[in-house]
Amino acid sequence: MKNVLITGANKGIGFETARQLAQLGYYVFLGSRNRDKGEDAVQRLRGLGLANVEAVEIDVADMHSVMAARVALEARIDALDILINNAAIAGDQPQKISTGDIANLRNVFDTNYFGAIQVTQQFLPLLKKSRNPVILNVSSEVGSLSINTRPGRKDNWDNYNAYGSSKTALNAFTVTLANEFRNTNFRINSVTPGYTATDLNQFQGIKTVEEGARPIVRLATNSEDGPTMKFFGEDGEVAW
Known part of the structure; x- marks a missing residue:
């Protein structure tokens, strides 16, 4: 049974991704900043008949918490097969980059960008013990420079400039x-769930969490010769 760690998995897309992967037979560690909320999420999944789930306390913006989570998993498993860096915050709004609060920008980057990097760095030794390790960074179209600069773009993402910038940086981390790791067995990609209704956007998204989790699960479970250094969404590859 392959082992999966999903950060920010006690709710929203992270929780749904955990549910779908557990149903497919993966052993899923649900990362949660709050231990009680993580345990509650695990109990909800076990109530659905999914015993192959376990909670891990991890605050991706806190290095001590990340290191403690690594130690906890090293005591439980020999290898980590899939890491899904899903934890993210939207930050306070509005976020016009010309007037936005710098402290808010730093806070968003601490979780969405630096958090993903320090989690990845800490869990790389366990990932290297997998025969086919996968790292997925959950990104967003809001972070696509190509989409942001295309002629005639009508999307108004001014309220998400801090969030979008952090996802652009996350995509750069993916690349x-x-x-x-281009000459290794690692597969490392960014993936966007699309505009999904979660508390990140006050449930204004047009996709359900079931729909939003699909491209993440699909990419996580790809064949061993699957793609790397790409950005994907529900309908295929997304331009950086």
């Missing part, structure tokens, strides 16, 4: 890490 640089995939380049570093």
Whole structure:
């Protein structure tokens, strides 16, 4: 049974991704900043008949918490097969980059960008013990420079400039890490769930969490010769 760690998995897309992967037979560690909320999420899944789930306390913005989570998993498993960096915050709004609060920008980056990097760095030793390790960074179209600069773009994402910038940076992390591991068995990609209704956007998204989790699960469970250093969504590859 392959082992999966999903950060921010006690609710929303992370929780639904955990549910779908557990149903497919993966052993899923649900990362949660709050231990009680993580345990509650696990109990909800076990209530659905899914015994192959376990909670892990991890605050991705706190290095001590990340290191403690690594130690906890090292005591439980020999290898980590899939890491899904899903934890993210939207930050306070509005977020116009010309007037936005710098402290808010730093806070968003601490979770969405630096958090993903330090989680990945800490869990790389366990991932390297997998025969086919996968790292997925959950990104967003809001972070796509190509979409943001295309002629005639009508999307108004001004309220998400801090969030979008952090996802652009996360995509850059995906590319640089995939380049570093390009001659190995690692598969490292970014994936966007699309505009999904969660508390991140006050449930204004047009997709359900079931729909939003699908491209994440599909990419996580790809064949061993699947793609790397790409950005994907529900309908296929997304332009950086």
